[in-house]
Amino acid sequence: MRELTCDVAVIGAGTAGLAAYDAATKAGARAVVIERGPGGTTCARVGCMPSKLLIAAARAAHDARHAGVFGVEAGEVRVDGAAVMRRVRALRDDFVASVLDGLDRIPAEQRVAGTARFSDPATLVVDDHTRIVPGAVVIATGSSPSLPEPLRPVADRVLTTDTLFEIGTLPESLAVLGAGAVGLELAQAMSRLGVRVTLLDPAEAVGGIRDPEVAACAAALLGAEIDLRLGATVETATAEGDGVRLTWRLATGERGEGTFARVLAAAGRPPNLSDLDLAAAGLDDPEEDGLPDFNPRTLQCGTLPIFIAGDANHERPVLHEAQRQGWIAGGNAARFPQVEAPPPWPAFSLIFTHPQIAAIGRAFDPEAARDWVVGEASFADQGRARAMDRADGLIRVCAEPDGRLVGAAMIGPGVEHLAHLMAVAVQEGWTAATFLDRPFYHPTLEEGLQTAVKAVAERTGGTR
Template identity: 30%
Template structure:
């Protein structure tokens, strides 16, 4: 006999969503967590980073108020109060992810380390448990590269950064992905010197044209960005030695070079669960390839070899698929064709679907539609015109969209729906959008698709003929 119908390992975003849905549907479910409820997102990721960015953007708004004729003294940063603000945001959201809430939903919450002892059994701090199905949602942690000397100096990752007691004088950030760029923007806005070192280019997954715009904005604000160069060694200071022979000294070092799945403690070999550097190998329905009792969700899942997608909203998406497949026995497969992602700098860089390069590499005959924020009335009114809306079109349908603009993350959803539903451009052109909003920019891009035909000589001739009718 099984102790539970379902055991969920990990109380981060993905695991919590699975457990909440299953418990509310009357399933006997146990939720196991070895550390803090809420996982990375609540405690060291999405929530604290956005709270810190909010403080930075508030300070930057004060510095830039003169552009509106509003004169203000330069802001003074009280680092202790900033930290209190960040921790307060975590505390405000924590009850939603708490043990009492999940117990009230009907789940059994167990605190401890879960390890497989055989393909059907796990041990939690010495207690043996059996379930009909397991969902592994153990998440990921910061990946630390093997750099000479790094183990000899103090450094920070997102797991420890928000406990930083002193405000950095000069923050060195190793990695120019979303975490690195968001923290560069945050600490720059809070008055710190910031240098970003990236072996490739910043925002490497994003459309280069949009990344260029973000780079210009960050460097204009004073963020130093070094791209295409590797760090070969680290010395106390910290001092970074680069492959081109230069050295950079700072006061603090943040490692933001990606994520790695939390596999080691699970004893997956005993559970006959195949895994690799990218995570637990699953089919497109998130089921283990080697143990049919087991499913994986969130950062730790590698469905059909396409790699993990380390976003909180992907964890929630995975949870919905698991509920459909396990509880309702409905077919459900991962589909990332219209997966949105956002880098929460100011301006934000949001993308969904294919980038221009991805579409071309995939053999699609595409047309690219653009509309700059400099030609958007809301952006002009707010004296903040850096940015661009960019649509990738194939056969009269949007297959990808990218937006660089303030609050672009709030604007990308309609284009995610357009990509997912394969909406025709004619329908999008008829969409009524409030004026003045930055959201108009992408619609204006759609309009540029029809403009050549609408204002062609042939159309003008037709209009002249029609005007003669009574």
């Protein structure tokens, strides 16, 4: 067995792992990356990028069908499902290739292929060919899609985000289990491309939206395009012909059933930790959820020289957080036992449906909200949104009684840009008055956010 020593061993070469390697080497450490594949990061290979490619195709079809409102007659819209999926895969492969180029820049002697596990707190074994003794370890093993228990009897007929983008063409019908960000995006995209879609989730709100007003608005807008069944728990799945028959029960007790050409499991991606033998590393699982106890700011596991970053810790499984966490974990691993605990970024999530959905900062909580000042603005009468025929949605901005902005939830056109403005405001601790003392061009969608913040300022004495 090959013997290898290093300052930092990084397990996983995704977004967090590559960032950890870069941070460790920049800090002067000799780092080794262990990767079992497939490479290319979750985002590029099966996540953010291929889903946005599918969404872009769906948006083109939707806009073509609705161009008549502008006096533009586009004629019959025909979707070539096979061509759609070919383009998704072709550009997806370009994105993956770009990531792999980044991995290839790591010297061959600092890369180890295989599955790593702890044999003791200070030693890693990779398959049966390499033993590594590192000064510190960064766990950046990513995540994998889960398969809900009722779907296991028909597992060979179920799609996940790891397999969806490999289908040759679009199915006639699709059941999507999970109304989180991924489920919502893919359900709406498929529907706009002509697929009959039913979306099921036991939760009572789409996208994990906590603000009840924004949640209701989102359910109404998205439910107008797809068969949305909130409060639905799938009970059984059986093979029927070439498809799958599902039965489900609603929170009201009412039961439903349907047969679908394909089923997509979009019910989450748990961390890839089971192969690591964390017990051998001396890492306990206090919550019995497979996760070791770790500090969310330093990313250190207990007092050991082991750090966990990205989707592997399930703290904030989005790319920009994974990249930052990788950088923090890699730097702390290189400097151990001196570790840094930078302040967290504000919570920030985006769902790329149309309209888009965003949540920034502190999540809405009925108890805390009793003391908050809430400013609201509707896109229904927002000038730029009306000009674009996209006048649907709602913004809700929350602030402390002194006017300091603490969070927002919104659904509407161009929300990805408005949300970035709000994230900066929350991170910088701006009051509503400070926010309003910034230029807002007319006519823009950003003026909708300005209106909501102005409502906060009027209630906190912050207007001029």
